[in-house]
Amino acid sequence: MNQERLLSIIIAPHVSEKSTICAELNNQVVFKVLKNASKKEISAAVNLLFEVDPLAVRVLNVKGKSKRSGKYLGKRGNWKKAYVTLPEGKDLDFGQS
Secondary structure (H helix, E strand, O other), X not given: XXXXXXXXXXXXXXOOHHHHHHHHHHXXXXXXXXXXXXXXXXXXXXXXXXXXXXXXXXXXXEOOOEEEEOOEEEEOOOEEEEEEEOOOXXXXXXXXX
C-alpha cells in the first residue's frame, strides 16, 4: 500500500458520547475516515500512525442529514466512520510529543 495514501486515510478522531462509551467498555477508538477506505487500509494506517496493531476494524457509512435554513433546503455530506478495536492494555496517544 502507498504510504501517502495510508497517511491520508484517517481524517480525525470522532468524539461523541457513544465513542467514549466504546472506548471505556470495549477498548475501541472511533475515527472519521475517507469514504473509499477499506478495512485493511484503515488497519494499516492505524499501525503506521500509532504503532499499534488493531484486533478488528468495523466500518459504517453515515448518511448526511437534511438541514433547512429558512426556505432553503440543504444536505450535509455523507461520511464513513471506523470502529477500531485495540489490544488489551494498548492506548492511542493523540497529543503531540
